[in-house]
Amino acid sequence: GDSVTQMEGPVTLSEEAFLTINCTYTATGYPSLFWYVQYPGEGLQLLLKATKADDKGSNKGFEATYRKETTSFHLEKGSVQVSDSAVYFCALRGSNYQLIWGAGTKLIIKP
Amino acid sequence: KAGVTQTPRYLIKTRGQQVTLSCSPISGHRSVSWYQQTPGQGLQFLFEYFSETQRNKGNFPGRFSGRQFSNSRSEMNVSTLELGDSALYLCASSSLGGAVTDTQYFGPGTRLTVL
Numbered sequence: 001g002d003s004v005t006q007m008e009g010p011v012t013l014s015e016e017a018f019l020t021i022n023c024t025y026t027a028t029g030y031p032s033l034f035w036y037v038q039y040p041g042e043g044l045q046l047l048l049k050a051t052k053a054d055d056k057g058s059n060k061g062f063e064a065t066y067r068k069e070t071t072s073f074h075l076e077k078g079s080v081q082v083s084d085s086a087v088y089f090c091a092l093r094g095s096n097y098q099l100i101w102g103a104g105t106k107l108i109i110k111p
Numbered sequence: 112k113a114g115v116t117q118t119p120r121y122l123i124k125t126r127g128q129q130v131t132l133s134c135s136p137i138s139g140h141r142s143v144s145w146y147q148q149t150p151g152q153g154l155q156f157l158f159e160y161f162s163e164t165q166r167n168k169g170n171f172p173g174r175f176s177g178r179q180f181s182n183s184r185s186e187m188n189v190s191t192l193e194l195g196d197s198a199l200y201l202c203a204s205s206s207l208g209g210a211v212t213d214t215q216y217f218g219p220g221t222r223l224t225v226l
Contacts, residue, residue, distance in 0.1 A: 029211075030211070031211060032211050032212050032213075034214070036217075042219055043115075043117075043201055043217040043218050043219040043220045044201065044203075044217040045217070046214055046215075046216065046217075049214060051211070051212040089154065093211050093212075093213070094211065095211070096167065097159070097166075097167060097210075097211065097213075098156050098159070098167055098169070099144070099146075099154075099156065099203075099215060101153060101154040103153050104153060104154075
């Protein structure tokens with residue numbers, strides 16, 4: 001079945017560092033891919049999405065490109081801030097319309 | 112537009128009791144999905160409702176049930192609560208639900224603690 005694999009956390013970076021959180025997937029057909037973010041004590045917020053190969057989703061300085069050839073959707077940001085500290089989830093929505101989730105990656109940004 | 116709202120935000124129950132959680136989707140959204148989030152199992156899909164019909168179901172026991180009303184509001188019910196049901200229950204709405212490209216928008220969740 002469909003699955004999503006994310007890099008394990010926590011990921012600890014200094015402010016203004018470059019961020020990459022790896023996400024790879026297994027799916028039949030042409031899934032849509034999503035990154036959600038969860039701040040402490042809150043629900044999930046959509047960060048960005050991509051619905052077809054080579055699409056780039058972007059929001060708040062975060063970017064991810066849908067790479068069908070490597071089945072990846074890595075999240076990147078050029079300069080992280082303390083306020084980016086949160087848990088990041090990669091997810092796919094495939095032919096059965098369910099959202100399939102990665103395990104989440106906790107990001108800690110130190111000033 | 113108002114976002115997805117969930118009530119109550121926090122709930123404490125004892126084993127064996129039952130509980131009902133409520134979710135109001137974004138205005139105009141017809142699909143509502145429910146998820147359970149725990150530290151051990153992560154995010155797990157419970158079920159999805161569209162136009163008052165359950166369209167999709169995850170791998171949970173029959174103690175977990177739900178329904179959707181004609182105004183798209185949804186409730187989920189857990190009967191005979193177990194300690195392992197302690198979790199954050201998240202509701203998400205989307206406009207159609209039946210498209211791969213459809214985006215789900217989440218509420219803040221209901222934190223259920225079973226003692």
